[in-house]
Amino acid sequence: MNARTMNKIEFIYRIARFGFLLALGLLTLRAIFVTAAPIKTDAQSNPNTVTAEAASLKPPEKGQIAVAFLISDGAVVIDFCGPWEVFQDVMIPGSEQMPFRLYTVAEAKKPIQTSGGMQIIPDYTIQNAPPPKVIVIPAQSAPSSAVLDWIRKSSKTTDVTMSVCTGAFVLAKTGLLNGKSATTYHGAFERFAMQFPTVQLKRGARFVENGNL
Numbered sequence: 453m454n455a456r457t458m459n460k461i462e463f464i465y466r467i468a469r470f471g472f473l474l475a476l477g478l479l480t481l482r483a484i485f486v487t488a489a490p491i492k493t494d495a496q497s498n499p500n501t502v503t504a505e506a507a508s509l510k511p512p513e514k515g516q517i518a519v520a521f522l523i524s525d526g527a528v529v530i531d532f533c534g535p536w537e538v539f540q541d542v543m544i545p546g547s548e549q550m551p552f553r554l555y556t557v558a559e560a561k562k563p564i565q566t567s568g569g570m571q572i573i574p575d576y577t578i579q580n581a582p583p584p585k586v587i588v589i590p591a592q593s594a595p596s597s598a599v600l601d602w603i604r605k606s607s608k609t610t611d612v613t614m615s616v617c618t619g620a621f622v623l624a625k626t627g628l629l630n631g632k633s634a635t636t637y638h639g640a641f642e643r644f645a646m647q648f649p650t651v652q653l654k655r656g657a658r659f660v661e662n663g664n665l
Contacts, residue, residue: 472553508606516553517611520584520601522622523556523574524592531590531616532556557581559599578602586612589619591637600626613665623665624648 453470457532521532539552550604558564558574565571578599587603587610595603607613615623619622620636621644623629634658643654654660 453484501549516549517551517586518554518582518584519554519555519586519588520576520581520606521554521588522588522592522599523558523564523566523572523646524595524599525565527564527590527592528617529566529568529570531619532588535616552586553582555581557584557602558579558646559596583609587614589613589615589622591616591618592622595622596627605627605662610664621647622652628665629662632665633657633660635660 461465504627521536523532536554539554540550544551555575556572556641557576557578559578561574561577563571581602584606587606589603598621603623607626607628613619613628615636617637618640620634621640622631624634624644624647629648631652633652633654634644634646634648635654638655640657641653644651
């Protein structure tokens, strides 16, 4: 296989990944703004989707919904910038204010070197970040115990705590996925299954919902 073919394959993969991130972001928005009946499991009608019963959520009457993007060294840019773009493009008819307040969170207030060498100074640390209603966890380096504690504590009051790609490893390390369904990047299925045997890995599912996870 020559370099040109490899480049084409990589390009197609990146386009598919961006499309998935767009869909995932839109599904998250649906979960936040839906006012219909709770969602039921629909794996038979759509094998690429696994959902557990989820509570209906309503947007606040005033103010913005806080969305925290948790990052650390090695964070994959498209995994958090893709969803960021989806959130920031949302507007509610009749309102001049963006419904979401977006910010980055890291363990310390120092430059984060993401994939490709991009450096980002986080807006907040886990010590002073505003309480989020949505947490987005992209693929990134292994989290510290302090970061895992922040995810556990914050997720008690979030509407949605979501991981993207191998960000599922970070979320699984909190223990919040124990006994629940989850999915991750297909190239990491075996490693995920071995590392987290108590998590019900759904191979091939594009996304999985379990309450607010």
